[in-house]
Amino acid sequence: MSYQTLYFISFAVALLAAALATPVCRAIALKLNVMDKPAGEIKTHKESTPYMGGIAIAFGWIVSLFLIRASTDFPDGTLRSLRGIIYGALIVALLGFIDDKKYKGLGPKTKLAFQTVAACIAVFGFGIKVSFIPYYWVSCIVSVFWIVGITNAFNIIDIMDGLSSGIAFIASLAFLFISLPTEMIYVNFCAAALAGALLGFIPYNLSKSKKIFMGDTGSLFIGFILSCLAMGTSYTQMNEIGLFAPLLILAIPIYETFLVSWIRMRKGKSPLMGSKDHYALRMEKMGFSRRQILIITSCVCAALSVFAYLFTKTPLMYAVLLFVFMLACLWAASVKLASVKIE
Numbered sequence: 001m002s003y004q005t006l007y008f009i010s011f012a013v014a015l016l017a018a019a020l021a022t023p024v025c026r027a028i029a030l031k032l033n034v035m036d037k038p039a040g041e042i043k044t045h046k047e048s049t050p051y052m053g054g055i056a057i058a059f060g061w062i063v064s065l066f067l068i069r070a071s072t073d074f075p076d077g078t079l080r081s082l083r084g085i086i087y088g089a090l091i092v093a094l095l096g097f098i099d100d101k102k103y104k105g106l107g108p109k110t111k112l113a114f115q116t117v118a119a120c121i122a123v124f125g126f127g128i129k130v131s132f133i134p135y136y137w138v139s140c141i142v143s144v145f146w147i148v149g150i151t152n153a154f155n156i157i158d159i160m161d162g163l164s165s166g167i168a169f170i171a172s173l174a175f176l177f178i179s180l181p182t183e184m185i186y187v188n189f190c191a192a193a194l195a196g197a198l199l200g201f202i203p204y205n206l207s208k209s210k211k212i213f214m215g216d217t218g219s220l221f222i223g224f225i226l227s228c229l230a231m232g233t234s235y236t237q238m239n240e241i242g243l244f245a246p247l248l249i250l251a252i253p254i255y256e257t258f259l260v261s262w263i264r265m266r267k268g269k270s271p272l273m274g275s276k277d278h279y280a281l282r283m284e285k286m287g288f289s290r291r292q293i294l295i296i297t298s299c300v301c302a303a304l305s306v307f308a309y310l311f312t313k314t315p316l317m318y319a320v321l322l323f324v325f326m327l328a329c330l331w332a333a334s335v336k337l338a339s340v341k342i343e
Contacts, residue, residue, distance in 0.1 A: 003185065003188070004180075006068060006072060006189075007176070007188050007189065007192040008192070009068065010064045010065070010067075010068050010189050010192040010193045010196065011064075011192040011193065011195055011196035012196060013060075013063065013064040013067055013068075013193075013196065014060040014061055014063070014064035014192070014193040014194070014195075014196030014197040014200065015060065015196035015197065015199050015200040016060075016196075016200065017059060017060040017063040017064065017197070017200070018056050018057055018059065018060025018061075018196070018197040018198075018199075018200030018201050019060075019200035019201075019203075020200075021055070021056035021059045021060060021200075022053060022056040022200065022201050022204045022212060023204065023210065024056075025050075025052040025053060025055050025056045025059075025212065026050050026052065026053070026204070026210065026212040028052060029050035029051055029052040029212070030050050034050065034051045034052055034100060034101055035048045035049065035050055035051065036048065036049050036050075036051055036100075036213050036215065049211055049212065049213050050211075050212050050213070051100045051101075051212070051213050051214075051215035051217065052097075052100070052212065052215065052217065053201055053204065053205060053212040053213055053214035053215065053217075053218055054093060054096060054097070054100075054214040054215050054216070054217030054218025054219070054220075054221055055093075055097070055217055055218075056197075056200070056201055056212075056214075057165075057194075057197045057198060057200075057201050057214060057218050057221065057222065058089070058090070058093050058197075058217070058218070058221050059197075060193070060196065060197030060200055060201075061089075061190075061193045061194055061196075061197040061225075062086070064192075064193035064196060064197070065082065065086070065189060065190070065193055068189060068193075069082075079186075080126055080127070081126060081127070081128060081186040081232065082186045082189070082190070083126060084121065084122045084125060084126025084127070084128050084228070085122060085126075085128065085186070085190060085224075085225060085228045085229075087118075087121055087122070087125075087126075088118040088119065088121050088122040088147075088224055088228070089118075089221050089224045089225050091114065091117065091118040091121070092114070092115055092118050092151060092220040092221060092223075092224045093217050093218075093220065093221040095111060095114045095115070095118075095216075095220060096155075096215060096216030096217035096218070096219065096220040096221065097215075097216075097217040099111065099215075099216045100215040100216050100217055112148065112152075115147075115148045115151050115152070115220070115224075116144065116148055118147075118151075118224065119143070119144045119147035119148050119151075119224075120144060122147065122228055123140050123143045123144050123147070124140060128143070128228050128231060128232070129142075129143035129231060130142055130143050130146070130231050131231070131234075132243060143231060146227055146230075146231070147224065147227040147228065149227075149254075149257070150223050150224075150226060150227035150230070150250060150253070150254070151220055151223035151224045151227055152220075152223065152257065153223060153250070153253035153254055153256065153257040154167075154168060154219045154220070154222055154223030154226070154253050155216060155219040155220055155223060156253070156256055156257050156260060156278075157219075157252070157253045157256045157257075157278070157280075158214070158216075158218075158219040159278050159280060159281065160280050160281075160290055160293065160294070161205050161206055161211075161290065161294070162202055162205055162206050162294050163280060163293075163294060163297060164214070164218075164219050164222070164253070165198050165201060165202050165205060165214060165218070165222070166202065166294060166297070166298050166301075167252055167253060167297065167298075167301050168194070168198055168222040168223075168226060169195055169198040169199060169202065170298065170301045170302050170305055171226055171249050171250060171301070171305065172191045172192075172194045172195035172198065172226065172229075173191070173195050173305070174249045174305035174308060174309065175187060175191045175226070175229045175230065175232075175233070175246075175249065176188055176191035176192055176195065177309065178233060178245065178308065178309055178312060179191065179229075179232070179233040184232050184233040186232065187229050187232040187233050190225060190228075190229055191229055194222065194225055194226075198222070201214060201218075223253075226250065230246035230249070230250065231246075244308075244311060244323065245308040245309070245311045245312050246308070248304045248305070248307055248308035248311065248326070249304065249305050249308045251301075251304050252297060252300065252301050252304070255279070255330065256278060256279055259277070259278075259279055259334065259337065259338075260277045260278060263277040263338065264277055279337050280293050280297070282337045282340040283296075283337070285340050285341075286340060304326075307322055307326065310322065311323075
């Protein structure tokens, strides 16, 4: 059986497992009262909603990988990298679940500490790190910062139904398609399984009658996995600017993190404290509906992923022109969004 067929099976198994697990997790959350209550200034939903959707996503992803592992012989390097991602992802998922279950959540310093531990396990324990920096310690430190940053970016952007999970779904497919020719098998299997698990969860997240949030359990989990996948393949076979491809694929959560941090600091607030300074809430203030925001974000994310793919396949001159065009669009969007007043 070809690897391409196995990638599809991995996707399908994760989708089915997550789709079956999500309503179960919802029922358990309701029984255990693991609920996101609309209390406090930064909550945007109006009714108490069960958490634990992140557990269903993690379940679908893990089941898929273990099933494929049981039926396929992987190269040793693939197994080592898979273990590193699994261990780290489960640590941040547990951290997120504890944060979801606590009424006031964990403090930002506590969460950062555990995220750093998970990142160090992946980087120092299993060699999951950037390859374009020749100096070992510099490469490791940059990789830890990257993993912690992207993990938190998906947590920050998770303020509207389908937003974080939808972006992660598109990003997973982007990493899969870019990685396919390189035979980075662990990247391909992880990306296919994550995309399937997210697709199994998203319909419930968007449902009105059976709604469930993935919570910090899910957002930290998917952020950690995607940050590791971004470092798992090569982007520079055609030109060196292809190195920016992961930044394009993950551009929206990265942009959201910098935008929110910048606006909060301008107001004299800590960037680690919650607020309503998110781009999606600013778009809502401009008159867009939440469905429109989700559609626009998904289209932009898909377009950026296509651009990222082109970065890895086009000559340097065209890649540079494309990059300058996107920077101009980013600047224009930032000026417009920053001008919206949020109470």
